[in-house]
Amino acid sequence: MNYDLLIVGAGPGGIFSAYEALKLNPELKIALFESGNALEKRKCPIDGVKIKSCINCATCGIMNGFGGAGAFSDGKYNITNQFGGTLYEYIGRKNAIDLMNYVDEINTANGGENTKLYSTANTHLKKICMQNDLHLLEASVRHLGTDINYIVLENLYNQLKDKIDIYFNTHIDAVEKLDNGYRLLSKEQAFTGEKCIISTGRSGSKWMGKICDSLGLKTKSNRVDIGVRVELPYAIFSNLTDELYESKIVYRTQKFQDKVRTFCMNPRGVVVSENTNGIVTVNGHSYDDPSLYTENTNFALLVSNHFTEPFKDSNDYGESIARLSNMLGGGVIVQRFGDLIRGQRSTESRITESFVTPTLTATPGDLSLVIPKRQLDDIIEMIYALDKVAPGTANDDTLLYGVEVKFYNLEVDIDEHLETKHKGLFVIGDCSGVTHSLSHASASGVYVARYLYGK
Numbered sequence: 001m002n003y004d005l006l007i008v009g010a011g012p013g014g015i016f017s018a019y020e021a022l023k024l025n026p027e028l029k030i031a032l033f034e035s036g037n038a039l040e041k042r043k044c045p046i047d048g049v050k051i052k053s054c055i056n057c058a059t060c061g062i063m064n065g066f067g068g069a070g071a072f073s074d075g076k077y078n079i080t081n082q083f084g085g086t087l088y089e090y091i092g093r094k095n096a097i098d099l100m101n102y103v104d105e106i107n108t109a110n111g112g113e114n115t116k117l118y119s120t121a122n123t124h125l126k127k128i129c130m131q132n133d134l135h136l137l138e139a140s141v142r143h144l145g146t147d148i149n150y151i152v153l154e155n156l157y158n159q160l161k162d163k164i165d166i167y168f169n170t171h172i173d174a175v176e177k178l179d180n181g182y183r184l185l186s187k188e189q190a191f192t193g194e195k196c197i198i199s200t201g202r203s204g205s206k207w208m209g210k211i212c213d214s215l216g217l218k219t220k221s222n223r224v225d226i227g228v229r230v231e232l233p234y235a236i237f238s239n240l241t242d243e244l245y246e247s248k249i250v251y252r253t254q255k256f257q258d259k260v261r262t263f264c265m266n267p268r269g270v271v272v273s274e275n276t277n278g279i280v281t282v283n284g285h286s287y288d289d290p291s292l293y294t295e296n297t298n299f300a301l302l303v304s305n306h307f308t309e310p311f312k313d314s315n316d317y318g319e320s321i322a323r324l325s326n327m328l329g330g331g332v333i334v335q336r337f338g339d340l341i342r343g344q345r346s347t348e349s350r351i352t353e354s355f356v357t358p359t360l361t362a363t364p365g366d367l368s369l370v371i372p373k374r375q376l377d378d379i380i381e382m383i384y385a386l387d388k389v390a391p392g393t394a395n396d397d398t399l400l401y402g403v404e405v406k407f408y409n410l411e412v413d414i415d416e417h418l419e420t421k422h423k424g425l426f427v428i429g430d431c432s433g434v435t436h437s438l439s440h441a442s443a444s445g446v447y448v449a450r451y452l453y454g455k
């Protein structure tokens with residue numbers, strides 16, 4: 001065997017498995033494989049001037065490379081079992097929270113010490129939401145910000161780089177089971193190891209499906225979230241964001257009884273485009289540094305879609321809707337809420353005259369041509385509901401960017417140790433379908449490392 005431990009994917013899941021395994025046993029020979037670049041070489045070519053939209057780079061600077069999909073994210077580490085994944089179903093609620101707190105300690109010891117921890121505990125906003133049929137989920141949120149998140153990753157990388165072998169630009173093509181371990185194949189290279197942790201995230205979701213087929217691992221996929229990113233003046237949402245920073249609010253619509261929720265809230269942040277497997281969708285982030293603040297706050301409104309038999313590929317459904325917006329808008333479409341309600345498309349001049357200045361250059365258009373009626377009605381109903389706790393949300397000039405799709409990975413059949421039916425092969429983080437967030441993915445990495453090498 002070349003290695004004691006092979007780790008595929010250098011996102012939070014992979015990084016924290018390597019970090020913890022090394023801490024527990026500094027003698028271990030560990031290899032970490034990453035199809036993207038080292039942190040300092042990760043770059044998205046979109047500059048808003050020469051390159052305005054996604055040019056489908058060989059590896060996406062936003063999604064791939066050291067730090068994974070979260071490297072340029074807002075760095076919101078939500079410490080909660082109420083959202084961000086279902087890790088607690090495997091390892092228990094207390095254990096999951098303890099591990100998320102442990103990850104928080106590492107982050108704050110590596111550059112995040114001056115960042116703020118927000119909490120929904122004892123907030124009066126919970127009552128105000130409830131009085132308006134909105135439900136505020138409970139969490140503590142460490143907001144690192146895109147800038148500090150980068151510094152934390154840099155520090156973690158510096159601690160790992162001389163102690164383990166990190167292979168960048170090394171896409172693992174296949175995983176083979178041996179009698180006494182695993183073999184990873186990448187082009188003409190092969191690497192063997194006694195144990196193997198797969199943590200290939202959302203961008204590795206299709207790849208994970210193929211690996212599961214080749215290794216005979218069962219999977220299921222039945223959920224995708226579809227919606228828009230809302231952008232409005234910071235002041236409108238400041239009663240919520242000043243106290244909680246991120247508020248996860250859930251609403252059940254009267255018309256369809258669907259659940260709509262707020263997701264990824266970025267006070268004074270920017271809206272960004274994101275490329276998943278060649279499909280351009282929308283996202284957002286914000287900075288800790290006040291000099292990078294904008295006038296706006298953005299957040300997603302997502303409708304959860306659960307499918308039943310015979311339909312099996314929920315991600316394909318989400319991709320098809322995102323493809324429609326790419327077809328009509330060449331990428332992301334932006335529309336004023338007022339235009340949507342009046343049934344007219346937004347135009348360049350309507351957006352320019354708007355009192356809200358968009359932070360992303362997107363194509364003015366008509367989201368009702370893209371998003372199915374059911375989900376669009378759900379979103380409109382939710383905007384009016386939010387208007388009651390944050391008056392102004394339903395203003396004419398509120399901007400809606402579409403589409404935002406939250407793809408869920410296949411759920412891989414793993415046990416309470418996150419181990420597959422093949423002993424020594426673990427699937428963690430977002431590619432397992434168990435986690436959908438930075439803190440849950442990181443915690444899953446620590447958990448498996450402790451299971452393998454803890455006393």
Ligand SMILES: Cc1cc2nc3c(=O)[nH]c(=O)nc-3n(C[C@H](O)[C@H](O)[C@H](O)COP(=O)(O)OP(=O)(O)OC[C@H]3O[C@@H](n4cnc5c(N)ncnc54)[C@H](O)[C@@H]3O)c2cc1C
Nearest residue numbers: 009011013035064068069070073172201204429430437438
């Ligand atoms: C723009 C953006 C903002 C976000 N903001 C937040 C936030 O504020 N808070 C939050 O909780 N979550 C956020 N998320 C989600 C969060 O980033 C993910 O939940 C988290 O990164 C998952 O970690 P992971 O290690 O499982 O996978 P990832 O971070 O996706 O890492 C997987 C890594 O594996 C690599 N890989 C894939 N396939 C292969 C292969 N075959 N061989 C080698 N390497 C491979 C990829 O290149 C990638 O670097 C955000 C995501 C995005 C895209």
